[in-house]
Amino acid sequence: MSDPLSLLIENYLREASFWHVANIGRGCRLDPKLIRAFIERWRPETHTFHLPCGECTITLEDV
Incomplete structure (x- = not known):
């Protein structure tokens, strides 16, 4: 994540202790x-x- 909106969303997810859930699918082939x-x-x-x-x-x- 690098654009300002992505960083804002990342911060919200971290504050909600939900960041780890958002990263579960990283690296998975869809x-x-x-x-x-x-x-x-x-x-x-x-x-x-x-x-x-x-x-x-x-x-x-x-x-």
């Missing part, structure tokens, strides 16, 4: 096609993914 597929199946009105096998939701226990 699959853009997989992410797009999940975005297409997201239903904001129910906060679930609508999959061929049924609805799927992510809870805090899953994180």
Whole structure:
């Protein structure tokens, strides 16, 4: 992070003791096609993914 807005957000995350959580994904390779597929199946009105096998939701226990 180097631009002023990023530094401001970083400071807020540090003050909230949440900075370590924000860095968990650093260095992970992401699959853009997989992410797009999940975005297409997201239903904001129910906060679930609508999959061929049924609805799927992510809870805090899953994180």
